[in-house]
Amino acid sequence: MITKNCPYCAEEIHIDAKKCKHCGEYLDDNLRKKNQEKESKEQKIIVEQKRGGLMTFLIVLAIVALLIVLFGV
């Protein structure tokens, strides 16, 4: 088996390895970029979902406040 050393953790890995089995880093640049893009996209979605939840809460709160003011509940 032909091996090389992982540039991230210096462990011995297969010459054709796309991902290091020791530290989990992607050795293929395209694959790493793709994976990072996917991760940042997923993080963005989570942030947007959190923001959306807060906005909905504020809108509901505003409506409730308005009803209290209008009808004196």
Ligand SMILES: [Zn+2]
């Ligand atoms: Zn490694």
